[in-house]
Amino acid sequence: QPSAQSLQFLRQIHSLKVLKGDTARLPASLKSFIEENARLCQPDNIHICDGSQVENERMLESLQAAGTITQLPKYDNCWLARTNPADVARVESRTFICTEKREEAVCTPAEGVTGMLGNWISPEDYKSSIMSRFPGSMRGRTMYVIPFSMGPLGSPLSKIGVELTDSQYVACSMRIMTRMGAAVMDEIIDKDVDFIKCLHSVGTPESGKVEMESWPCDPQRTIILHKPATNEIVSYGSAYGGNALLGKKCFALRIGSTIARREGWLAEHMLILAITAPDGTKRYIAAAFPSACGKTNLAMLKPTLPGFKVECIGDDIAWMKFDARGNLRAINPEYGFFGVAPGTSEATNPNAMATIHKNTMFTNVAATSDGGIYWEGLESHLEPDITVTDWHGNSWSPASTSKAAHPNSRFCTPIDNCPVMDSQWEDPEGVPITAILFGGRRPDGVPLVYEAFNWKHGVMLGSAMRSEATAAAEHKGKVIMHDPMAMRPFFGYNFGKYLEHWLSMEKRCENLGGKMPKIFHVNWFRKDSNGHFLWPGFGENSRVLDWIIKRIEGEKCFQKTPIGNIPSENSINLNGLNTEVNMKELFSIDRDFWLKETEEIQKFYNDQVGNDLPCEVQNQLNELKERVENM
Numbered sequence: 001q002p003s004a005q006s007l008q009f010l011r012q013i014h015s016l017k018v019l020k021g022d023t024a025r026l027p028a029s030l031k032s033f034i035e036e037n038a039r040l041c042q043p044d045n046i047h048i049c050d051g052s053q054v055e056n057e058r059m060l061e062s063l064q065a066a067g068t069i070t071q072l073p074k075y076d077n078c079w080l081a082r083t084n085p086a087d088v089a090r091v092e093s094r095t096f097i098c099t100e101k102r103e104e105a106v107c108t109p110a111e112g113v114t115g116m117l118g119n120w121i122s123p124e125d126y127k128s129s130i131m132s133r134f135p136g137s138m139r140g141r142t143m144y145v146i147p148f149s150m151g152p153l154g155s156p157l158s159k160i161g162v163e164l165t166d167s168q169y170v171a172c173s174m175r176i177m178t179r180m181g182a183a184v185m186d187e188i189i190d191k192d193v194d195f196i197k198c199l200h201s202v203g204t205p206e207s208g209k210v211e212m213e214s215w216p217c218d219p220q221r222t223i224i225l226h227k228p229a230t231n232e233i234v235s236y237g238s239a240y241g242g243n244a245l246l247g248k249k250c251f252a253l254r255i256g257s258t259i260a261r262r263e264g265w266l267a268e269h270m271l272i273l274a275i276t277a278p279d280g281t282k283r284y285i286a287a288a289f290p291s292a293c294g295k296t297n298l299a300m301l302k303p304t305l306p307g308f309k310v311e312c313i314g315d316d317i318a319w320m321k322f323d324a325r326g327n328l329r330a331i332n333p334e335y336g337f338f339g340v341a342p343g344t345s346e347a348t349n350p351n352a353m354a355t356i357h358k359n360t361m362f363t364n365v366a367a368t369s370d371g372g373i374y375w376e377g378l379e380s381h382l383e384p385d386i387t388v389t390d391w392h393g394n395s396w397s398p399a400s401t402s403k404a405a406h407p408n409s410r411f412c413t414p415i416d417n418c419p420v421m422d423s424q425w426e427d428p429e430g431v432p433i434t435a436i437l438f439g440g441r442r443p444d445g446v447p448l449v450y451e452a453f454n455w456k457h458g459v460m461l462g463s464a465m466r467s468e469a470t471a472a473a474e475h476k477g478k479v480i481m482h483d484p485m486a487m488r489p490f491f492g493y494n495f496g497k498y499l500e501h502w503l504s505m506e507k508r509c510e511n512l513g514g515k516m517p518k519i520f521h522v523n524w525f526r527k528d529s530n531g532h533f534l535w536p537g538f539g540e541n542s543r544v545l546d547w548i549i550k551r552i553e554g555e556k557c558f559q560k561t562p563i564g565n566i567p568s569e570n571s572i573n574l575n576g577l578n579t580e581v582n583m584k585e586l587f588s589i590d591r592d593f594w595l596k597e598t599e600e601i602q603k604f605y606n607d608q609v610g611n612d613l614p615c616e617v618q619n620q621l622n623e624l625k626e627r628v629e630n631m
């Protein structure tokens, strides 16, 4: 029976029925956060999530009854969600950072150039965007209150958030992707900690007509807003992934990067892996890759080099901070994997396949007649008598010209299902990072691996990252897109200032008497003149990680080149490799290619960063250009 105080609280919010949870104990900050938004969104009732098994089962039953999800009886507690085809991916053009002054949020692109490093919105437009969407948006619905922690509860590197949402799909997915529920609520109550305020509604089209009953959304008016000054995130109209699971991109990267700047640490779009050599030395590596580079495949790598072991800490986000001894310690703030399904198979990522058959929410993948899932890349796993239903719900066969699964279809699966998690993956102190990799999909000119000469050089390499992508526009060619630090869609503030912050880490580390991590650039995707891949990739990448470890240990197994240090002759272990590798071509450095590359990088800086570019980064590019010219 709620206490008198909470009854008073309820009256304040229009005598709403609090279905679950006792509001009396909530600290004032949380109470007013809920109350203000309940008054704004007018839900029929409020459900304070405790994250329990029974609560989750009730939500799954309710989602099943609504037709949003169907059970996949071939696996243990696995579900398939099909979205409105208009709500299938992050919407970058509708994603904004709100600051007083535009230049705090974004760089100023050159005349006539479209900015590609984030979108700014004024405080006035932020307010009006909310007031034209949220009033009454939750009528007839329940407002779920989701208390969640990014990072292990109680870790000095963790941060807490509260997401208010009218989507049970979001609540079930947040329970997989973050530490969510009563333990976090206790932390908020006991320690009255600041929390990131996240408000989400799938909304309703202005016409009032919901296109697809089982997936309410408002694609025409989708908007994703961030206000770093007050640690607020507001998302409307989409229930999909990075738009709605606000702990991931919105919190852990965009808001996270602004907190990290204030507090002196790094919030990065990076996987974290542990590699143990045959002699037992274990190293932790963080790596940033744009999409389509196989980040999750590397994070869960099955090494081919005998005696090596690779274990996973995370596949998408790293929060890294120098500890008192000047060691860079990293945590994975997430609690699940939200991986791209197509392309995942026993051949490309056997450990992912071993992870996703329990307590997993699949979205927009195809379904099989024996109650399982299917997607492009799983052809060899299709039994002959099995029929397939595509992500629209239509029957599909390998002869179909259409795709069975949406290219951005996902598995959302608990980390603790993964068989290769590192024992320290939840260590509250984080794991010590001794190498940072930047990578890209570069079919031409970029060698398999090279090492930065120093931190400043490495920061320039990160800022200059590019990767082959399928052109979004109609001409379906391949273009080499800039994606600095693989953070292009996720910066929380001005990219130039972000680079300054990266540069400042060197001084910070020095003052603590520590050693900076080494920076490397890797490229699994170089092709020969016939368009064939020069490197077999996948588990063979352990040979590159082995060389990186040798370099961290100080072995002189490198040769200097104008672009950086590459492996010296025969210092990459090729024993046991059953395919011929043309190492000469794989590591060739062509003067014309690199002259062109430095020009492209300069153009990117001029077009997109302008005066916000730190002079040290420009100097590093000048030095690279000079070295290449003198070849």
Ligand SMILES: C=CCn1c(=O)c2[nH]c(Cc3ccc(NC(C)=O)cc3)nc2n(CCCC)c1=O
Pocket: 292, 293, 294, 295, 297, 298, 299, 301, 343, 348, 524, 525, 533, 535, 536, 537, 538, 539, 541
């Ligand atoms: C840890 C693995 C990283 N990695 C790679 O290292 C990699 N390399 C390639 C290119 C490639 C593709 C097929 C073959 N096939 C054979 C038989 O050699 C070899 C290389 N594709 C790769 N992929 C898949 C990218 C799409 C997500 C990939 O993930």
Ligand SMILES: [Mn+2]
Pocket: 269, 316
């Ligand atoms: Mn990502």
